Every structure is written in structure tokens, then in C-alpha cells.
Amino acid sequence: MVLASLETRRRHGYEIAKLIDDRSGAVLRFHVASLYPMLYRMERRAWIEGKWIEKAGQRRRRYYKLTPAGRKVLQEQRKNWRELLSALQRVAGIAPLP
């Protein structure tokens, strides 16, 4: 989800949290306690890259952007989720069987 939120452009941590909150209709909510360690972790794995950027009139913020490696991981995970979801749908009967 975090990776997906960075797919289109670079964002800072607060933005990521808000985005996921909004997109999921407030069902999924990231707490600071899990968000930042996760970001650092991904950064360490070189899936994303963080950079301090100063804009006029604002304090500097750390923006994250997806790296090529991160993009690959995202695609893989999307595939996994899709499979899992369709399996869930089949089992739980959420959607009509294909």
C-alpha cells in the first residue's frame, strides 16, 4: 500500500498516511508507530528513497519516492494480493464464481 501510494509521485510521510486513510475510506489507518519504521525499512531495502527537500516558507520535509526495485516489488505484491483476493472471493463467496 505504501509502495502503491508512491507509484505516481514522491510524497512525505504525513501525506502517505493521509492517502491510505482516504483511499481506504478510513478503514485502514496507519499509526506513526508502524508507518515510519516501515518507511525506513523499505528505504534500507532500497525499495524507496528518502530525500530532504526544503520549500519556500516551509520547514524541510523528507520526501520518499519509489525506486526501480520498489516498483518491481510492488508489481509482485499486487499479483499476490490479486490471487489471494480472488481465492478469498471464491471461498467466501463474496463475488460470483468466474
Place this chain on the structure above:
Amino acid sequence: MDFRAYVRAHLPPLAIAREPEIVDELAQHMADLYQEARSAGFDHETALARATAALPDAPDTFANDLESASRALPGLIVDRWHAAHETPPSRSGSWSMTDMLRDLRIAIRSLRRTPGFTAVVVLTLAIGIGATTAIYSVVDAVLINPLPYPTADRLQMVWVTNPQQEIDKDVTSYPTFRDWQSQATTFEALAGVTGTNFTLTGAGEPKLVPGERVTGRFFDLFGMPALHGRTLQEADTQGGRDRVLVLSHGLWREHFGGDPSAIGRKIDVNAQQYEIVGVMPETFSAVQTAQAWAPLSTSGPYQQLTENRTALWLEVLGLMKRGTSVESAQSEISTIMARLAEQYPGPYEGQGILLEPLKDTAVGDARPTLLLLAGAVVLVLLIVCANVAGLLVARLSARQREMAVRVAIGAGRGHLIRQLLSESALLGTAGALAGIALASWGLRALLSARPANLPRATEIHLSLETLVFAIAVGLLASLAFGLLPSMGLFRRDPAAHLRDDSRGSVGAGGRGMRKVLVVAEIALACVLVTGAGLLARSFAAMHADDPGFERERLFTMRLTLPAARYPTRAQSRSFFNGLIEKIEAIPGVERAGAMSFPMLSRSSGSASLRVEGAPPAPPGTPNEPVTMDVITPTAFEALGVPITRGRMFNSGDVTNGLPVVIVNEAFVRRFYPDQDPIGKRVTFNGFDTGGQPVQWLTIVGVARDTRRSGFKIPVRDELYFPLSQGGAGSMYVFVRTSGAPESVIAPVRSAVWSLDPQLAIALPRTMQAVMAAAVAEERFRMTLVAGFAATALLLAALGVYGLMAFATTQRLREFGVRLALGATPRGVLMTVMADGLILAAIGLAVGLAGALAAARAMRQMLFGISPVDPVTFGAMAAALLAVAALASFVPARRAMKVDPMVTLSR
């Protein structure tokens, strides 16, 4: 708003170079939250609260996660840059004190969040550690520690054996002892000892105390000086100088008030004046039942015995020379014996020598019971370990998602493992501390319930080594089992766990391990429960066993007449006859009688019997156990033992009349199975008649069998002689009362002292108390093993319950699907219960093998039942299955009541 200060204040310091960045970023995040709330129209306070709420409740955990997630991989440019510009906080080693404290803090918090789990683990560990420590403290003090004598390792009992007669430990004669003493070079000293009783008079009430007559160097052997005064010397055994007495610490304190001026005092011992010359220290009494020691003089009453090579009555204790091996000492004495056998043909026929460490002789009887308890407590400890392991595995399985999330968001594995270890260590330590408390309490309870004949009881104290051992076991168990499953966790891809979890099933590996643990617990419990069952059945059988006499309203005591004042048989006869008459005149006394040996106590009498008509047995035929008793005519009536045939002794059985005897039913069954024994005659092989014709004893009556010799050995052949034709210096008086037996104690005492004010009354007790004492050891070990078994059963039940409840929770969704697809609730119930019962059955099968082995080892302790008693084994299996069924029924019912709609939509 700048939240940097706030973040700094609420986030523990990070030990990485990136800390300022992280603080900046978090502060910015909070500022954003604040700003958003303000623009949404909230006031300053609300907005501030929203922003600060973003920081987690557990800043420690958060700090850890941040730190390990952002720790620099080698080569990361940013970090290298920071490293060049900032000095990171100094770190000693990879795991500093601060880290440890933080890990412990987190562990405490995490355990406090699950008080039930923590309590169960700590309590379980405490039971295991406490019980093990208490029992091993006893085993250590009694069986393992060397005797408290400086020479303990060189003290050996020298026994005579006779394999032909199946005698494995026998005493020897005085002349033989003297020969060993003068010829043996492997011993520093040898001493002869014989047990006796001393009646002390002249200081308060007359008192009968167990004592010993010892040869000159007895005390030298122990290398222990007297506490006050001196010990006995060789010179004390000379005739005329032998009226000296050394007291035990206990007797000195009890009878002389612990007054050092008792040394030099003259007291009457067996109606002769003795001088107290010494008091031994308390530790000397470790394995001594004697309370006073007097020299064994070759003149006086022992003169005849000391001249006779065939009279075997002296125990010999030796102190080996330093550096001498037991083998060489034993072979030397054996060589001396061979020489003696050549010199004196006859008395040494077939005899051999056995050296036995004094400690083994002293604590030998307690060994089986203590080893049994030690074994039982080890089983309990194993169950405890299995249980704690099961609980830890379960907890970890339940936390796999948490762990996986933490790994996924960057917590280092090493860090998580460290934290798990901290929790385990904390649990282990708490369990150990509670265990110590339990052990010291248990040890006190154990000592107050111990059978009176437990040797070395004064040396028992909480053993430090055992404690350390038990704590180590507890810690190791919790650490090992807390960690092992986590290895599996970390080997797997955390994402897999997260996926797993979304399906609602966790940790197949953890569950498999728990199954093994539960099976092990049931198997171990099976062994314990069977053992306890066998002991309980055996105890019940012993209790229900008919002792052959009426135990109610019966009072007994022992009277020993000093030979100095009652030198002839006629005198002792008239004393006892007069006493019986006086006691029977006391109101409340129905009947009184006397007998030369106590009831329910093993007597060592043996003889070679010969009935008329049978040829005399060839010489060398071993003696067989026969109980021989001198009784008064009223003894059987007082005891309530019926005469089943013939008659009781009467006034016609006089000294110069026809020698008569009464036998018991066992005797009749053996020698006269199909005949009337009345009028038949019996004698002894080798009866020393001094050239006179063989003296035949005519059987005039048959008495019912009684448990004369206690419950543990079969009823022996018994011969009863009339007091009127014999004599006894020491007799047990039995008083049958109409009311409570305790009520006659005082009048009986006065009756004794009206006849002889200097006579000590020993062992005044009700027969109920005698019975209780006779089975005290059985009761002791049965109670303890039963307690352990109950604990084991409870723990095993907890184990089964825990596993089943956990497994059921994991499978709720599956059960929901099954129920939705048409499975009946009953079917689901059966599925779950079957799982539990299958585990129980496997455990039972394994345990059965162990139980059979244990039962076989316990054979000697069982009474009236076979070691493979089908009732016990059947009941044990039924009980364990029932417990397992109950333990799985509770979770199974939950599975049955699953609402498919609810579980599937969750």
C-alpha cells in the same frame, strides 16, 4: 508549532546517527496533524491532543523499531555522510546495559499485559522448582552427603556373610572380632558394638533409653572429640572401671538440661551406679540411634558371651587406613577368616566377609523411599518443563502476526529474539523465586510429616546446589522453549506469516511441537498416577488388613527389668504376674497381659524346627524365620487373639511340669496340614541339651495368625511359650480397656511404680498409634507420590486444554465452513474431542510402558497387590482419558457452537 522538543522528550534516545532526522520527521508529522486539526476548526487544545496522540503508548518499542529499521546497511551514502559529520552515541559491545534494561522493561510490560499466562507459567515453574528442591534437599542430606564425621569416607561395617544359608549381613562373635583386631593391618582401628537398653534412674522419672555397649576404640573411629568431658577409652573396658557412660547430645539436653556439670555425676543405669564422663556433639547422632554408650567389658554380664566363638552378637565397625581400598581390606579380613576356619573347624563353616560403608548401613532403609520420591519429583519437573514449553510455544504462535509485522516493518530479528529471551528469562527468574519460597515451605512440611525412622533428619536443610540446579533447569526450559519456536518463525518469510494469518491459521510447526509436548506430559503423568495408585491401593490393603487382634481400646508399653535387681527368672516372673494382677484391678481395665516382643514389629528370631517323627535336619541346614514369644496366660485375651484349637496356658503349666507350647495357624498349615496338632511334639535342631535327652515341647493350643511382624512380611511360624515355664527380663504389657485407652495411662504408671519405683516405662502408646507408626513410611511416600501425581494430572490437563483450546480457536473458521456445508454440531464436537483423545491415547500408550517399568521397580514397596494390578492400571487409564476428554470437551463445545455467519465474515 514545532514538536521537536516534544518528540525528543517522549522518544527514548536512539543509538543511531540518523536520530536527528527521525526526530525532525516525526515532529513534522505531528505538526501536520496539528495544522490539519486547526484548519478543521478545532481549538488549540484539541489539535494538540490529536497531534500528540500520534506518538505510540510504548515509546520503547517504537524506538526499537525505528532504530533497527533505519540502522545503516554498510555503504549507505547518507549514513556514511552522517558518520563523517556526527559522533554517534558510544556503544560498548553490541548489547549494552541500557539495551538490556530496556529489553527487560519491555518484557515486564509485555508479561503484565497477559497476567493469566504469566501467573500460570510462574506458578507451574514454582511447583516444579519448589518440589524438586525440597525432595532433593532431603535426598542430598540423607543419601548423598558424606556422614558428618571427619573419617566418614573410611568407615566400613564389617559383616559376616553366609551364602549357603542366604545370610548376606550378619554379626559376629567377640573372639572373632578380637582376632580381626589383632591381625588386620589394613584398618587403623576396629570396634565392636552391641545394642542394649539403659534404664536411667535417679534423675527425674525412670527413663529407658536405647544405648550401646562398645569396645574401647569405638569413639576413635569417628575422629570426633566429646563436646564435654571425654569419650570412652580402651582402659574403660577393664573390669571394675567399666561403670562409665557417654551421653548423646539429645539425652544430655533432655535429661540433664544441657548442664555441662553433668560430667562427673553419678546416675543409676540398670540399677548400678555409673559415672557420666562425656557428652557427644549433636552431629555425632547423625546415624546413631543410641542415646548413651557404655564400655563393653569382658567381665560381668557379657563374660560368657565374650568367650564363645559360636555366639554371634557383635557388630563390627572399622576405620580403614588412609589409602586402603575396600577390596584389599575385605580380602584381608577374608584371609583371616579362612585361617580361623582352619584353626576352629565348625563355627566358620561357609562364612564370608562383606564390607559396607557405614553410610549405606545407616541410610539403607530410607533409600528406596527417597529414590522413589526423587524419581517422582523428576517426572513432575519434566511435566512442568513440557507445560511451560507448551505455554511459551502457544504464546509465540499467537504472537506470530505481531512478530511478523514487526519484522516486516523493520525490527531486527536479533532484536526480537533478544526480547523473547528477556521475557523467558524474566519468567524463569520469577518462577525460580516463587519456587524457592515453595521449596522452603515444602521442606518444612516434609520434615514434619516424615516417618520417625528417617535417618539424618537433623542434617536436612534447603540444599543450595539443588536450588541452583532446579533454577537452572527452569531457566533453561523457559529459554530453550521460548526460543526454539521463534527460530522457525524467523526462518520463514514474514510476508508468508501475514498471509497465513489472514486465513486464520497459524504456526503448524508450533502446534506439532505442542502435540509432542502434550503427549509427553500425559505419558509422564501416566507413570506418576499409576505409581500413586499402586501405593494407595497397597496402603489401603495394609490398612484394611486384619492384624489378627483387636486394635481398639488397647494400650501397650514396654518394661525392662534390670538384671542387677532381677537376677533370676523366678523374680521376673513374679514381677510380671504381680503387675498384671495390679493392672487388672484398675477400674476401666478389662484384661491385661504381657508378651516378650511387640506387635507389628519385625523380629529377627530364627530357628531350625523339628517335629516329632521327622528326622533331625542335617547340620548346616539354614535356620528359618520363626517368632518365639514368652507370654502370660492372659496375653491373648488382652490382645483379642482367639485360640482356635486346644487351650490357652493355665496355672497347671508350671516350671517343672510338661513343657508346653502354643503355635499359630501358619505353623499348623506347614507341619500338620491334615492332622490335629494338639498333643504333637516339637523341638529344635541343634537344641543344646548338654547331654540330656532332647527336650520335646507339647503343643497344647493353636492361636489365630497375627501380623506380629508387621504388614510387610508374610505371617511367620510362631511359637508361644508360657511365662511360667520360662522367663523374660523385658516384656510388652498389653492393657485392654473398656473406655479410651489413654485414660488408664496414669493408673497403670502408678501400678508399675508401686511395685518398682525405679522401673522405666518405655513406649507407652495406644495400639492405634502403634498401627499408625507401623504404616508411617507407607503413608509418607503414598501421600507425597499422590500429591505429585495430582499435580501431574492437573498440569497434563492444562496442557491438553491449552493445546485444544488454541487449536480450536485457530480452526474456528474451518468449523464454520464445515457447519455451513452441513456438518452437524455433534460431528464437530466429536472431531475436536477425537483430536484430544488421540493425543491422550498416544500418551497413555507411551506412559503405560513407563508405568510398567516403574511398577516393577516399586515391587518391594507394594503390599497385597501385584505390580501389574489391573484395577490400578485400568483406573489410571480411565482417569487420564477422562481428564483428557474433559480438557478437550470445553474447547470442543466452543467449536460446536460456532456460528458460520460470524466466523466467516470476521
